[in-house]
Amino acid sequence: MEHDVPGATEHDDQAPRTPQKPDSAVVRDALGVGIAVGLSGFAFGVTSAGSGLTVLQTCALSLLVFTGASQFALVGALAGGGNPFTAAAGAFFLGVRNAFYGLRLSQLLALPRAVRPFAAHWVIDETTAVSLAQPTRRAARIGFTVTGLSLYVLWNLTTLLGALGAEAIGDTDAWGLDAAGPAVFLALLAPMLRTTTERAVAAIAVVLGLGLLPVLPAGVPVLVAALAAPAVLYVEGRKGDAKAAAKGDATEDVRPGDTRNDPRSDIQHDTQREDR
Structure with missing residues (x-):
């Protein structure tokens, strides 16, 4: 026999819904990350040009590699006089982490097969952090796309400008551009702790x-x-x-049949006295 519970509705039997996040809020957050980190492309352009790479080589790295840490590691090793093959190997192993990001994002985003090869190029620290911070798959897809597109465009543009204007910009440490990427990533990571x-x-x-x-x-x-x-x-x-x-x-201290430490035993003894 079923009983009606006052105040109950048909929605009580449903699982709690995932909180929604407005698309505009996702786009705003993603653009903030893309713009902030994209500006650090200036630092890479200057550093790469200072290490002896041409403007064309510098731009090719940003267009084809597109993972800031690996790019900085490569040009840093070259600037220090390292072997090109050793520098490339170090940058490669540093970029392997993106493969693990891809394993997680492939389940979260569930993109069509035709899109996955193009989306894989945008699997980096920032797009992963923004995507994982979203409450729904739709928001994660929007965050990934907006972050990847804005960051890719701005990173390559500022790389070109940095390489062309290396002498005008001067010391990148004085501008603090090299710290923009890590600072933004830490800001995204902190709320997840x-x-x-x-x-x-x-x-x-x-x-x-x-x-x-x-x-x-x-x-x-x-x-x-x-x-x-x-x-x-x-x-x-x-x-x-x-x-x-x-x-x-x-648990072992309380043996079966031992009622010395059981408060219910006192009640039983009192009841027996009253019955007498």
Whole structure:
């Protein structure tokens, strides 16, 4: 027999809906990231031209590679007198992370097969961060497209301008353009650190990366900082095992038939006295 619950509606049986986000808000956020990071193309253009690459080579890197960290690693190694093949290999391995981004985004975006080869060129840190921050697939697709398009266009435009005007811009460190990309990515990452474990991993990684920067070769502190995740997870696992063991010991202390520590036994004894 069914009973009607006052105030109940037909929507109570439905699963809670995913919160919607206006398309205009997604576009605004995506454009903010694309414009902010795209401006750092000035720094790459200047750095690349300063390392000996021609304007054509510099622009080809932005058009075909389009992953800022790998591009900076390549021209930085060349500027330091490194072997071109070694520099290219280092940039390649640094860009491998985008393949892991692609595995996640392929499930999230679920793009048509004909579009995937073109979308793969835009799988970078910023498009991944914006897409993952969206509540729905539609918003994720909009965020990915707007971020990728605006960043690709502006990055290549500023790369060209930076390469052509390297002498006029001067020292990129003084302008701080090289810090625009990492700063925006950190701003996107910070709200996603919700749990204590996530914050602990981030804090330890920062300490390791900055602390080892003066004593280890370039690139190595970042690899060491990655050890923060397994270290924190190991500690959390040990804490969980300790709690489980303590809980098991407490359970074993209460034996079957032993009512000395059971508050209900006092009630039973009082009832028996009243019956007498």
